[in-house]
Amino acid sequence: DAGVIQSPRHEVTEMGQEVTLRCKPISGHNSLFWYRQTMMRGLELLIYFNNNVPIDDSGMPEDRFSAKMPNASFSTLKIQPSEPRDSAVYFCASQTSGGYNEQFFGPGTRLTVL
Amino acid sequence: RKEVEQDPGPFNVPEGATVAFNCTYSNSASQSFFWYRQDCRKEPKLLMSVYSSGNEDGRFTAQLNRASQYISLLIRDSKLSDSATYLCAPLGPGGYNKLIFGAGTRLAVHP
Numbered sequence: 001d002a003g004v005i006q007s008p009r010h011e012v013t014e015m016g017q018e019v020t021l022r023c024k025p026i027s028g029h030n031s032l033f034w035y036r037q038t039m040m041r042g043l044e045l046l047i048y049f050n051n052n053v054p055i056d057d058s059g060m061p062e063d064r065f066s067a068k069m070p071n072a073s074f075s076t077l078k079i080q081p082s083e084p085r086d087s088a089v090y091f092c093a094s095q096t097s098g099g100y101n102e103q104f105f106g107p108g109t110r111l112t113v114l
Numbered sequence: 115r116k117e118v119e120q121d122p123g124p125f126n127v128p129e130g131a132t133v134a135f136n137c138t139y140s141n142s143a144s145q146s147f148f149w150y151r152q153d154c155r156k157e158p159k160l161l162m163s164v165y166s167s168g169n170e171d172g173r174f175t176a177q178l179n180r181a182s183q184y185i186s187l188l189i190r191d192s193k194l195s196d197s198a199t200y201l202c203a204p205l206g207p208g209g210y211n212k213l214i215f216g217a218g219t220r221l222a223v224h225p
Binding site (some may be wrong): 006031042043045046048050055056089091095097103104106107 | 156157158159161199201210211212213214215216217
């Protein structure tokens, strides 16, 4: 079975540009999480979707960040405009809901904003 | 105070050694706890779950002390392949599977 798929794996952009990160969760998983990892702040939850509906977006840093999940097999995280402090590794994770089950992480997107 | 605190390490140990990491958490309502392993430049992967006082899986033992609000991870007979960062993650509030990750403890096992 394919795991969580993320694209691109690496993104280098200039400050002010729009960045879109993509995620395909594991088929059959109905919970999806976007995380950001930096040396300074560690692994932080940005937003959580259940059955394609955003449930908790309290971790989204500011209005420059937005996330969508138009269907069960696709989600995007958009940053517009990007800033150098957004440089981080962004992980997507998926999970089946109902009790606690393992969260499976994608390989991450390493974002560098110059 | 951070919600989850871990000693960043690194812990440098020889092969065959026993090593233990502690993780303290601030939310006394947390009921479930997890240890994830993260290799360099890779994604985190679940290592162990702890729902009651502890859990053991081969060379790995996780223990929970609710009174003192900490969980520990013990690795016996360390292997070179155990070198990684170990992330502690209590299940947070909110009524869903929200994990609160610690910053991680780095382990380096040398020959």
